[in-house]
Amino acid sequence: MEKVKITKFMPTIKQMKDMVIKEVTYLEKHTNSRFTVTGRRIPKWGTWVNNWRSTPYIYKWSKEEEAILPKHYVDRCRDFMTRDQIPIHWRPNPARYRTDEDSGERIPVVNLPVPIVFPKECNLGLWGGEGIIFGYYKKDIPKKRLKLGTYPRLWRPYLQKKVLYSEILDRWMSINITPRTLHLVDESFGLDFYILKTHEVDLCSRLAMTLKREMLLALVRKSLYPDDPLKREKVYNKYKSFIIPEEEAEWIGLSGDDAVEKAKKLQAEQNPPQPLKNLYLVELLRRLQLDNPKVGIVSKVNPFKSKDGETTSR
Amino acid sequence: MFSGDLCRNPKQIMATTLGVLRVCVKCLRPPTKRLGRLCVVSAVSKQQQRNHTIVMERVFPLPAGKDGGLPHPNDVNETHKILRHVEIVEYPTELACILTDYVEGIGIRGDLVKVKKEVFHNDLYPAGLAVYASPENIDEFEEERKAKGIDKSEMRLGVFARMAIKELNHMHLEIPMNDKVEWTLDKQHVQVAFRTQGIELLEECLVLPEEPISTFQDLVVKVWINGLESVDVKATIVPISQKFAPAKAVKK
Numbered sequence: 001m002e003k004v005k006i007t008k009f010m011p012t013i014k015q016m017k018d019m020v021i022k023e024v025t026y027l028e029k030h031t032n033s034r035f036t037v038t039g040r041r042i043p044k045w046g047t048w049v050n051n052w053r054s055t056p057y058i059y060k061w062s063k064e065e066e067a068i069l070p071k072h073y074v075d076r077c078r079d080f081m082t083r084d085q086i087p088i089h090w091r092p093n094p095a096r097y098r099t100d101e102d103s104g105e106r107i108p109v110v111n112l113p114v115p116i117v118f119p120k121e122c123n124l125g126l127w128g129g130e131g132i133i134f135g136y137y138k139k140d141i142p143k144k145r146l147k148l149g150t151y152p153r154l155w156r157p158y159l160q161k162k163v164l165y166s167e168i169l170d171r172w173m174s175i176n177i178t179p180r181t182l183h184l185v186d187e188s189f190g191l192d193f194y195i196l197k198t199h200e201v202d203l204c205s206r207l208a209m210t211l212k213r214e215m216l217l218a219l220v221r222k223s224l225y226p227d228d229p230l231k232r233e234k235v236y237n238k239y240k241s242f243i244i245p246e247e248e249a250e251w252i253g254l255s256g257d258d259a260v261e262k263a264k265k266l267q268a269e270q271n272p273p274q275p276l277k278n279l280y281l282v283e284l285l286r287r288l289q290l291d292n293p294k295v296g297i298v299s300k301v302n303p304f305k306s307k308d309g310e311t312t313s314r
Numbered sequence: 315m316f317s318g319d320l321c322r323n324p325k326q327i328m329a330t331t332l333g334v335l336r337v338c339v340k341c342l343r344p345p346t347k348r349l350g351r352l353c354v355v356s357a358v359s360k361q362q363q364r365n366h367t368i369v370m371e372r373v374f375p376l377p378a379g380k381d382g383g384l385p386h387p388n389d390v391n392e393t394h395k396i397l398r399h400v401e402i403v404e405y406p407t408e409l410a411c412i413l414t415d416y417v418e419g420i421g422i423r424g425d426l427v428k429v430k431k432e433v434f435h436n437d438l439y440p441a442g443l444a445v446y447a448s449p450e451n452i453d454e455f456e457e458e459r460k461a462k463g464i465d466k467s468e469m470r471l472g473v474f475a476r477m478a479i480k481e482l483n484h485m486h487l488e489i490p491m492n493d494k495v496e497w498t499l500d501k502q503h504v505q506v507a508f509r510t511q512g513i514e515l516l517e518e519c520l521v522l523p524e525e526p527i528s529t530f531q532d533l534v535v536k537v538w539i540n541g542l543e544s545v546d547v548k549a550t551i552v553p554i555s556q557k558f559a560p561a562k563a564v565k566k
Contacts, residue, residue: 091369109375109378114397115395135370135395136395182435
């Protein structure tokens with residue numbers, strides 16, 4: 001087939017089929033799509049990037065800043081960036097090969113998620129890994145199949161404001177959630193278990209990570225229920241298995257900028273600035289000793305001893 | 315994010331609509347920026363309620379890369395974003411929970427019951443009337459039941475017994491008796507009277523006043539439920555000709 005110039009941005013469904021089956025290029029000038037399949041791209045720093053997965057937030061810093069940060073924090077960030085999410089908006093195909101209908105050829109299956117975008121509001125609520133799906137859609141009406149075109153469309157999650165209770169913090173919170181989150185919370189018997197059990201990749205929001213940090217710190221410091229010692233021990237024994245050391249718990253869920261600030265502050269505390277007075281004094285003493293190590297400093301400085309000292313030594 | 319701050323202020327909505335109109339009248343060119351604002355205002359309509367996540371699928375599957383691996387980003391095309399629906403799996407609407415107190419119409423303390431999710435999250439859990447049915451909680455309530463010595467659940471007053479008590483308290487019983495023949499009130503008369511009102515019970519649970527009754531008057535009948543609790547039911551004895559009048563009399 002010959003190449004066809006198209007005035008419209010979107011080709012028809014017939015043209016799209018030709019593009020795939022007969023390898024015709026209609027979209028020569030429109031190579032750039034309206035929204036890219038890859039969710040994000042970090043050209044500068046960060047060797048561990050999964051280009052096929054979109055995330056609500058990114059960890060990134062310069063090479064010098066990474067040297068300051070503690071190792072357990074960097075490892076957790078790397079785990080978050082490289083790990084694959086549990087499939088939510090798509091179903092992976094368990095078979096390894098598929099057969100093409102026209103040619104009967106065996107083609108290997110590629111399992112990749114559909115294009116999803118996480119907006120800013122995702123970080124203020126608990127969406128349970130759901131996002132906005134971008135794509136093209138064609139209505140499946142048999143009579144109008146030839147007339148209808150494919151149109152760009154977005155499918156958004158169904159959000160509700162609900163009141164949830166966390167046992168460790170002893171706090172009621174009104175949060176924007178999806179039906180998926182409510183189902184997960186009920187399955188794991190409470191908000192605390194849901195947040196402590198699930199990985200950062202599947203939580204998919206900053207709010208959940210801040211709650212996680214507060215819960216872990218409250219467990220380690222035993223600062224829960226200050227007035228009620230009986231209930232404190234009961235709750236403490238319930239969530240005993242999730243406890244991690246306090247030094248690690250302080251760093252969980254911090255954004256990249258916050259973590260770098262904290263690391264710099266810690267570094268400044270550990271090696272405070274020394275007064276120059278002390279440094280010069282030590283240096284002076286060292287220099288005096290190097291000139292004649294046998295003779296003491298006092299004998300050299302003292303003016304009264306100079307002549308007698310020489311005669312006696314010779 | 316989908317319904318902006320404009321929706322809350324009616325004055326601003328008026329201002330935007332007027333602004334759009336003015337632009338349209340002055341120059342016959344479609345407004346560019348303001349139409350977007352209008353769309354935000356008109357998109358206030360409610361989102362469809364649903365209890366599932368959307369699952370999509372590619373119409374044209376992705377091509378394989380080298381050695382059947384991931385494809386190069388340049389190989390991916392606009393066609394690979396055409397999607398279609400996969401079968402929908404809804405999340406369960408009911409939830410199992412343990413009650414910590416008597417709730418009318420649902421159960422008593424320690425019962426493991428199934429309720430709707432909305433009822434649990436909006437009413438029971440915030441009020442402290444129910445907890446999640448986790449294995450730890452189930453063990454806790456079973457130990458409590460054994461410590462109290464209540465083994466048979468049949469002996470206790472259940473939900474329906476309590477509902478029956480409430481219904482009997484509001485009830486007024488009418489006992490029809492013959493006014494031409496002499497009689498003394500019996501347990502069977504009362505049982506029949508209850509049956510006409512829609513309640514069936516045994517003779518054993520009825521207790522009549524000690525003095526024999528043979529005239530039309532008001533009285534109080536005691537009813538024992540499961541042999542544990544008693545209810546006083548107010549009753550009056552009515553002549554049968556008044557209550558069940560003959561059909562001819564009605565026609566006249």
